[in-house]
Amino acid sequence: MQTEPLISLDPSWPKVTLPQAEALLTPAGSKFEIETVDIRGVPTRTWKNAPPSLAWLIQASRAHGENVFTVYEDERVTFEANYRAVAHLATKLQEMGVVAGDRVALAMRNLPEWPVIFFAAASIGAIVVPLNAWWTAGELEYGIDDSGARLLFVDDERYQRFVEAKPALPALEKMIVARASGTLEGRAERLEDLIGTPHDYASLPDIPFPQVAIAPDDDATIFYTSGTTGNPKGALGTHRNLMTNILSGGYAGARAMLRRGEAVPDPIPRTMLIVIPLFHVTACSASLMGVIATGSKVIFMRKWDVIRAMELIESEKVNVTGGVPTIAWQLIEHPERHKYDLSSIEAIAYGGAPSAPELVRRIHEEFGALPGNGWGMTETMATVTSHSAEDYLNRPTSAGPPVAVADLKIMDDDGVTEMPVGEVGELWARGPMIVKGYWNKPEATAETFVDGWVRTGDLARLDDEGFLFVVDRAKDMIIRGGENIYSSEVENVLYAHPAVTDCALIGIPHRTLGEEPAAVVHLAPGMEASEAELQAWVRSKLAVFKTPVAIRFVAETLPRNANGKILKKDLKALFEDRVGVPA
Template sequence: MEKPWLAHYPPEIPHTLDYPKKTLSDYLRETTEQFGGHEAIDFLGKTMTFRELYEQALTFAHYLRTIGLKKGDRVAIMLPNCPQAVISYYGTLMAGGIVVQTNPLYTEYELEYQLNDSGASVLVTMDILYPKAEGLKGRTPVKHWIVTRMQDYLPTVKKWLYPLVQRKQNMPIVRIKENETVHMFRTIVSRKETAPIEVDIDPVEDVALLQYTGGTTGHPKAAMLTHRNLIANTLMCAHWVYKCEKGKETVLGVLPFFHVYGMTTVMNLSVMMASKMVLLPRFDVKQTLKTIERTRPTMFPGAPTMYIALLNHPDLPKYDLSSINVCISGSAPLPVEVQEQFERATGGKLIEGYGLTEASPVTHSNFLWDGERVKGSIGVPWPDTEAKIVLLETGEEGKPGEIGEIVVRGPQVMKGYWNRPEETEQVLRDGWLYTGDIGYMDERGYFYIVDRKKDVIIAGGYNIYPREVEEALYEHPKVQEAAVIGVPDPYRGETVKAFVVLKPGETCSEEELDAFMRQRLAAYKVPRIYEFRSELPKTAVGKILRRVLVEEEKKKLDKSAELPVK
């Protein structure tokens, strides 16, 4: 197929790359051999060198083998961004295990599903999250719980003050009792194992990560990402940011590592490039501004809502953001005005990228430096990545300007969905990944998104799947029918709106539904708006027409925009 976008590549970016036969943990070992004394992590002021990171990951790997972990066994990691998350991730891979990234915001209901679906035998989590995991004992395949504490890796003064912070914020103080199935993280890494672990891993075929994304059944499904998938996407990213120097960059790690975007563009890229990761356990605007000024990061991968929040903070002029040279925005469309404002505030470059979990995740982006940036475009495919438009009506390849489904092919595309051959066949055809996003390519090879074939809602950078929210609503005893859509939100991009039909004779308030949903779903998935109706639009065979609801909301917005300002 023709690849017109290659004509726009600057000479510093190769069209095709070499992919050595290595595992992800090999890169940590090689970086340690070359840059062992360099700082690998800064966590709220506490630093760790690459040598310390490697040694603790290796010790963690030995312990996993001691408690019975075999090649291909799954280890669920339910942690915010912290040193323990990086140690657990690479330690699991060293031991031959498969990482299952688990969102710490999950409810027991969501966690139980993921642990059962993945078959994880080990769960790594925080002490304050442990009660949620402990409540599932006997209901999942987990046999071992590894528990850490936030203060384990804090600077000395902050470690002393942490109990005061817990009391001030009404955080639970959880006492953990070690036994044959419950293990403390600090006890594990204090063993200081040094012998290498030999595990026969095929980087091309062997899965490194199960990354969960939405499913047509309403339940999330896991993309099987191999070592080669993840290495390929990280290498592509390293070549795309070709002006960044190995061993000299500092990366702000506020994107969560349990999201594949943060995992690739912050954690794996930092290990590959020997960059220092500055980790923040959650995004707080004031703390982020202070951290940027203190640590002087040169790279800041993020989501549009993060850049918007920083730009709108009243104290922004008090902080020096001039160290930031490179920002790649993902997870949601990047408004042009946000891009321009943030570049003025930092003096660096902010570009929009595109991807999806099934592609590890990045497939397209605009150029940072020498290539042309096109406003409104997601850019061009990355090295070794092919992309085309498939017409919905005929299934044939579209010509420039024709609208259809974006499909991609490349070494970063997943092996398939975990235990879901039918859903795998729906999206992987002849090596091509059907993204479900509708767009077009111009004559120069730049791609544009115009709509989403999938009904995914992207709120604050999080993917929210309407079917999952609807199924939780249907569990309420008073709900007869429900439909969920995304509606525009000036801050989050989109927010969740639920349309509800109650059973005859029942009454229910928004507050009651909200309390119910917060027990079932992570907070970011819970509807912000409820509308009660007597019926929902349906097809002749009874299928709810979600698209009609979307169009109704659009008309309301258009009508309100036409109203004269008084």
């Protein structure tokens, strides 16, 4: 069911259809020209003008010269300084014997060193393994062992975690520590002894950049999934996967301009506040690659703090921020927001988690900014669909249409039958952003990746114009007495209540019905609502069987993983008293 537009749009909008926009943007000789290439035996539409590799991109970024690239507290690193640091570290890695195909792991906060390490390793053909910095030492040990990493780069916090746990890590040859606070042990050495601190990068000598032959479909990264059962799987990505996002992001922006009837301008540098971890593809692939390509400035925070974020938006004149919906909600709801000049914000974009239509409306009304979201996953190296501007305001429950080089289809449970328009089934995606498979897991790869398509595990539908509507994760759908309840539908209704700022719907076991819906809610500062009030609110808008049988209120926003997804399994304990309660 289509949600009503959130604002009154110009009756003449859209000026062009999606197929017309694609035809205008992708002709031969254009920036967004499309060509078909063979990728692992599958003819695949690709962006002809996408950079061929991470090495090419970082060398080309030198053209941005003294433009500031990264800002972290009092450290400001220009593109030229960053390039020099990458060249030096890549050379040092070669001197250590790192060759193409070797795995180099990276576990640290968002710091200026992070992109230096990432590009230095990738530029000499190594496979970079960005590990979840939130993981315990045991979880990090799994990622290092599973990937077979020879080297590990960490910050001091991760180093101390290893020192305390003393994991075996027999295959790891060396640990290189950034910002170490004390004496290092055993196989560890300081990153600063190799390339200095970020303050030193600009004064590093100009040396030749290592030249290694790298093809677009060569291995580049292993990003680990945020799986909720069993060990995470390493998604093996290519240089093409990451470079695709640069053109996909540009195409989506240009498409929105054409839909509005405006000319497409040349890209100009923007200032972005990235507050989600770089070890997630949304930050690394969908955000950082575009920042580098356009010569934009990126600001890092040690950890998310809404007051500090508003200070940075004001002082740095931030144009774009977001990451996950929670961040946007906190900016909107904070009682001290009026104390800060946030007028530079042009867009608040997010992915990785569904968002409520109410959030879309409030971003537009209260910031005068354009909301943006999209759909992707670790296995797609981020962007497959993109949704912004009037299209998003017109379809606030959609994740947008696919970019021109991607295909989507909705499949029945049998994995063979394609569902008709409007019907819900499993979402499958195809395009040059789809990763090769899972590292060292051939059975899981064969099950998930089929003839160029990735089976996403998301339940979704497509409308007659190709807009994607993700209704739930297959494993999160609640089946109450044979009736399907999609959590996002109920959550969107709860979010529309003025007192609700964070919520999740989960299934709790029931003896005869199988399971029932229950909700966990975090209220906005200074607001009140009772369980009965919210149940009546849902009941007035949805079928009675979708109404939460119980609602628990929590003082803090809901627990999330680093990708922004709510950890619903952690919430089930709140309803232990309800298990088996008769309907």
